Amino acid sequence: MEVYLGRLPILDNKQNLVAYELLFRSDQHNVVTITDNSAASANVIIDTYGQLGIENVIGKRRGFIKVDDKLLLNDTICMLPKKHVVLEILRSVDINDEIIQRCSFLKQKGYQLALSNVTHLDARFDRIMPLINVVKINITALSQQDLLSLVKRLRRWPVLLLAEKVESQEIARNCIALNFQMLQGFYFAKPEIISGKRIDPSKLSLLKLLLLVVRESEVGEIENELKYQPGLSYNLLRMVNSAANGLPSTINSIKRAIMILGRKQLQRWVQILLYAAKQRDGGTSDALMQTATVRGKLLESIAIADRPHDKNHQDRAFMVGVLSLLDTLLGIEMPELVSTLSIQKDMSEALLTRRGSLGYQLALIEAYEKGESEIVLSMLPELGFLSMEEFIRLELEATAWAHRISDAVNQTA
Structure with a gap:
């Protein structure tokens, strides 16, 4: 059995x-x-x-x-x-x-x-x-x-x-x-939307940074924005170093991180760090961060299995997974966030309606998170390239990766 x-x-x-x-x-x-x-x-x-x-x-x-x-x-x-x-x-x-x-x-x-x-x-x-x-x-x-x-x-x-x-x-x-x-x-x-709610300033600055990265702004602008966020910069470097494999030495500056990682990788860390922002009560959205990080990594892994040579599709999949809880984090309707970010159509459809291949895969992951195995088992055959055993293996790998990232952020200095 x-x-x-x-x-x-x-x-x-x-x-x-x-x-x-x-x-x-x-x-x-x-x-x-x-x-x-x-x-x-x-x-x-x-x-x-x-x-x-x-x-x-x-x-x-x-x-x-x-x-x-x-x-x-x-x-x-x-x-x-x-x-x-x-x-x-x-x-x-x-x-x-x-x-x-x-x-x-x-x-x-x-x-x-x-x-x-x-x-x-x-x-x-x-x-x-x-x-x-x-x-x-x-x-x-x-x-x-x-x-x-x-x-x-x-x-x-x-x-x-x-x-x-x-x-x-x-x-x-x-x-x-x-x-x-x-x-x-x-x-x-689940998002709790309050009409006219103001975004926490710490989250607003992270959203500004995310916009700079998503809209492919100059590296100098990204670096300057990070300089105004010493705590964020410190967490960013910890995360990058914890996930870096095969690098000869520790990355110890934002400029070097940008140079070595490139824009796409930096974008990933900024997205994840949105969830690690300090809240007004002094806590962090640890559960949201863990869930969003697993979603991003798992969606990327599914995208690799689906389209092994399409790196752009894999990057979009990761971004959809991480952004899927941003409305909950910020207390802003997802349509407003999607409009602000100006992301591609397949990503927008996935985040707003769970349509398209990325949307379907995101809905599959959400069902698995809730322990709804009947739904998961009925949805997997529609993909046509992933068995339950393979899906669980990918989910465990994504979870292990997310644990390492979370531990890097949460560990004491």
Whole structure:
């Protein structure tokens, strides 16, 4: 049986990517069924820590893996690296003496434990709660009053609260106000457009720089604009050096970076750095940056497989992937951004309507991000040149590359 692996992002309350939930997906048909939770989780574990490689799947972040009573009690679970995983105990698990004893043992070994899909707490949870690190609450299943009551009851224990199925900024703000430390869902990738909203000055300067690059301005203009952005220049050099392969020495000046990289490569880094701009609250759009970078690299890889000799098409594909979340980042309608950038028609259609080959491939990537494997499996045959196995390999390579870029930006000086 083939096994496909999905990852749902888990963010902190400043939209920084802190973990993933690892999802089991199986069968080459358009149906996903899980009849044995233990077997499903075991397959996730085998794939994640075996052939795929943990660094490719989740980087330096933690992976939440669902476990039922069978897997929890199985000794093979102790083969998992405790610094990389959170064991997410399913709601169906009976909290009996054997489970309490097992959780206590795993806790002593240094494993983190989470409760999955919690909607209420009764007396049977009192014994296990002191052993739990994270409680995942199903937001959609609760009224506001029931949610308030549950959160109040959970304050008896020093646990972290994780909101599941957060699908809008409004819900996210409500959860943060209730002191949830983590949120899971795709709210962060959805644009929140406010009429007449002014762009953050730090983002505006980056957009100006992007325009200079896209419109093929003189190298001197690009260099001068970067000189007014010392923090940006520093991050740019870190990113360039982290991704540079085979260079005899470190690139230590913007002018040299421009000379060595050329305009197209510089354009890529500027696009990515838009997402690394400091926000007014002091945080960064870490999750957006990671997602946009993976999209760019993966779209480029698909373009290479599709048109191996068309470098211009490959460059456009990368740009579409990275720019696809710019409306979310800046709070500006995508048509306005597309008009401002004056990009080519196939790129505009991809960003605005998901039409054309680039648009179709972008929609495919978006479906995969959300764990919608049925849609992915139905869309891949339309491409005609990419199997599911090849697509996952390209996605993992793009993810590993994005992790390196993100780490270069986020590391302390």
